Amino acid sequence: xxxxxxxxxxxxxxxxxxxxxxxxxxxxxxxxxxxxxxxxxxxxxxxxxxxxxxxxxxxxxxxxxxxxxxxxxxxxxxxxxxxxxxxxxxxxxxxxxxxxxxxxxxxxxxxxxxxxxxxxxxxxxxxxxxxxxxxxxxxxxxxxxxxxxxxxxxxxxxxxxxxxxxxxxxxxxxxxxxxxxxxxxxxxxxxxxxxxxxxxxxxxxxxxxxxxxxxxxxxxxxxxxxxxxxxxxxxxxxxxxxxxxxxxxxxxxxxxxxxxxxxxxxxxxxxxxxxxxxxxxxxxxxxxxxxxxxxxxxxxxxxxxxxxxxxxxxxxxxxxxxxxxxxxxxxxxxxxxxxxxxxxxxxxxxxxxxxxxxxxxxxxxxxx
Numbered sequence: 199x200x201x202x203x204x205x206x207x208x209x210x211x212x213x214x215x216x217x218x219x220x221x222x223x224x225x226x227x228x229x230x231x232x233x234x235x236x237x238x239x240x241x242x243x244x245x246x247x248x249x250x251x252x253x254x255x256x257x258x259x260x261x262x263x264x265x266x267x268x269x270x271x272x273x274x275x276x277x278x279x280x281x282x283x284x285x286x287x288x289x290x291x292x293x294x295x296x297x298x299x300x301x302x303x304x305x306x307x308x309x310x311x312x313x314x315x316x317x318x319x320x321x322x323x324x325x326x327x328x329x330x331x332x333x334x335x336x337x338x339x340x341x342x343x344x345x346x347x348x349x350x351x352x353x354x355x356x357x358x359x360x361x362x363x364x365x366x367x368x369x370x371x372x373x374x375x376x377x378x379x380x381x382x383x384x385x386x387x388x389x390x391x392x393x394x395x396x397x398x399x400x401x402x403x404x405x406x407x408x409x410x411x412x413x414x415x416x417x418x419x420x421x422x423x424x425x426x427x428x429x430x431x432x433x434x435x436x437x438x439x440x441x442x443x444x445x446x447x448x449x450x451x452x453x454x455x456x457x458x459x460x461x462x463x464x465x466x467x468x469x470x471x472x473x474x475x476x477x478x479x480x481x482x483x484x485x486x487x488x489x490x491x492x493x494x495x496x497x498x499x500x501x502x503x504x505x506x507x508x509x510x511x512x513x514x515x516x517x518x519x520x521x522x523x524x525x526x527x528x529x530x531x532x533x534x535x536x537x538x539x540x541x542x543x544x545x546x547x548x549x550x551x552x553x554x555x556x557x558x559x560x561x562x563x564x565x566x
Contacts, residue, residue: 202509202540202541202542203218203509203512203513204217204218204219204505204508204509204512204520204536204540204542205217205218205536205537205540205542205543205544206218208251208495208518208519210252210374210427210429210460210461210495210519211374211426211427211428211429211460211461212425212426212427212460213252213296213373213374213426213427213460214296215251215252215296215519216251216545217249217250217251217533217542217544218251218512218518218519218520219249219250219251219252219508219519219520219522219532219533219536220250220251220252220254220463220497220519220520220521220522221245221248221250221252221253221254221521221522221523221526222254222463222499222521222522222523222526223254223255223256223257223300223376223378223431223523224256224523224524224526224527225256225257225266225270225271226238226241226256226269226271227266227267227269227270227312227313228241228269229269229270229271229272229281231272231277232259232262232265232270232271232272232273232274232275232277232278233271233272233277233278233280233281233282234271234278234281234282234284234285235281238271238285239284239285239288239289242255242285242289243288243289243292243293244530245526245530246289246292246293246295246297247292247293247530247546247547247550247565248295248526248530248531248532248533248534249531249533249534249537249544249545249546250295250522250526250532250533251295251296251519252295252296252297252298252374252519253289253295253296253297253298254297254298254299254300254376254521255271255282255297255298255299255300255372256271256300257270257271257300257302257304257378257383258270258271258272258273258299258300258301258302258363259271259272259273259274259302259303259304260272260273260274260301260302260303260356260359260360260362260363261274261303261355261356261359262274262328263308263309263328263329263330263331264302264303264304264305264308264356264359264384265304265308266304266307266308266310266383267309267310267311267312267313267317268312268320268326269312270304273299273301273363273366273367274359274362274363278366279366279369279370282370283370286370286371286372292547292565293547293565294545294565295545296373296374297372297373297374298372298373298374298375298376298429299367299372299374299375299376300376300377300378300431301360301363301364301367301375301376301377301378301418302378302383302384303356303359303360303378303383303384303385304330304383304384305330305331305332305333305345305383305384305387306330306331306332306336306337306338306345306384306387306393307330307338307382307383308328308330309321309322309327309328309329309330309343311326319342319343321343322343329343329345329346330343330345330346331345331346331347331348331352331384332345332346332347332348332384332387332393333347333348333384333387333388333393333394333395333396333400333401333410334347334393334394334395334396334401335347336393336395338382338393338469338470339470339471347396350398353400353410353413356384356414357410357413357414357417358417360377360414360417360418360421361417361418361420361421362421364417364418364421364422364428365421365422367422368421368422368423368426372426373426374426374427374428374429374460375418375422375426375427375428375429376428376429376430376431376463377414377415377418377428377429377430377431378431379411379430379431379432379433379450380431380432380433380463380465380466380468381431381433381465381467381468381469382433382467382468382469382470383468385410385411385414386432386433386442386468386469387469388400388407388408388410388411389407389408389411389442389446389450390407390436390441390442390469391407391440391441391442392436392438392440392441392442392469392470393469393470394407404446404449408449408450408453411450412453412454412457415428415430415454415457415459416457419457419458419459427460427461428458428459428460429459429460429461429462429463429497430454430459430461430462430463431462431463431464431465432447432450432451432462432463432464432465433447433465433466433467433468433469434447434464434465434466434481434484434485434487434488435447435466435467435484436466436467436469436470436472437466437467437472437473437474438469438470438472441469441470442469444484444487444488447464447484447487447488448487448488448491448492451488451491451492451494452491452492454494455492455493455494459494460494460495461494461495461496461497461518461519462488462492462494462495462496462497463496463497463499463521464481464484464485464488464496464497464498464499464517465481465499465500466481466484466500476501477501478501478502478503478504478507479500479501479502479507479511480500480501481498481499481500481501482498482500482511482516482517483516485497485498485499485511485516485517486515486516486517489515489516489517489518495518495519496517496518496519497517497518497519497520497521498511498516498517498519498520498521499520499521499522499523502520502521502522502525503522503525505535505536505539505540506539508520508522508536509540534546534561537561538558538561543560543561543562543563544561544562544563545562545563545564545565546561546562546563546564546565547565548564548565550562551564
């Protein structure tokens with residue numbers, strides 16, 4: 199057996215993972231009215247054969263107006279649920295990989311065009327556009343249509359939409375739920391003082407700014423089966439003066455831990471344009487800071503591309519798991535090659551067992 203940390207088993211809130219490689223949620227902008235299509239079956243199907251420990255479905259909107267684009271996946275209707283069930287049935291027929299889902303609301307970052315069409319905001323009166331909402335009526339960028347500040351009644355509607363999506367995910371047999379509190383979307387907008395200028399009990403102090411995000415987490419946790427984990431993804435910092443900080447992230451993580459959060463996935467940025475020091479491991483110090491402050495498992499993410507790099511993050515204790523996104527799109531067999539590098543084993547489908555090179559005859563475990 200290998201001594202690699204990357205290929206050691208791990209448990210998150212009762213969910214057993216064969217290794218520490220998490221496929222991060224990656225938006226595909228290929229849904230029709232929120233419903234998954236054949237693209238999602240192809241996309242998730244190939245990643246389900248990767249040998250990773252966990253596969254996460256992309257940011258999934260809990261309301262139509264919570265989509266980033268008109269091509270986003272949703273889980274807010276029977277049609278959305280049926281389309282996702284079809285995709286999951288296809289994936290599960292051929293892979294035993296645990297599947298998580300990221301539940302999200304884009305807030306003021308909603309109503310945009312597809313990234314390969316430029317990604318610009320679409321005005322409410324335009325085809326495929328709608329009015330956005332946020333904690334405060336502050337546009338993300340000059341010249342954009344301002345969001346409407348949410349009333350308490352509208353906040354409750356959104357909170358209940360998160361809970362309803364969690365119940366739909368449970369019916370679909372999804373193994374874990376993640377609440378998206380990062381990258382400048384609605385929950386992050388409530389957390390950051392740059393986007394939250396409310397003067398009620400949901401704005402101002404850190405305690406107030408955390409109040410609605412924690413309400414959403416509590417609602418999802420209550421709606422999802424207790425034996426299945428609920429996690430949170432956060433931005434560790436806005437990378438902007440006067441914005442959300444790592445110290446505030448730690449306070450938020452501690453509050454989540456008290457509420458039964460099973461793990462926290464630490465990313466960064468996304469609230470507004472910022473100068474981010476991009477490079478390998480650039481977000482790992484944020485994960486390390488959270489890891490040192492809480493007992494719950496921490497996931498590191500961001501430009502993790504190399505096998506030894508991922509191993510070092512785990513071996514140093516900076517995080518418990520590593521998440522890969524674009525690296526997995528570029529190389530959907532990344533875990534196979536990492537296992538070969540470390541002399542470890544990885545699960546592969548029976549149909550692919552003959553593909554292992556002669557000098558790696560003990561690389562594969564069967565998928566059954």
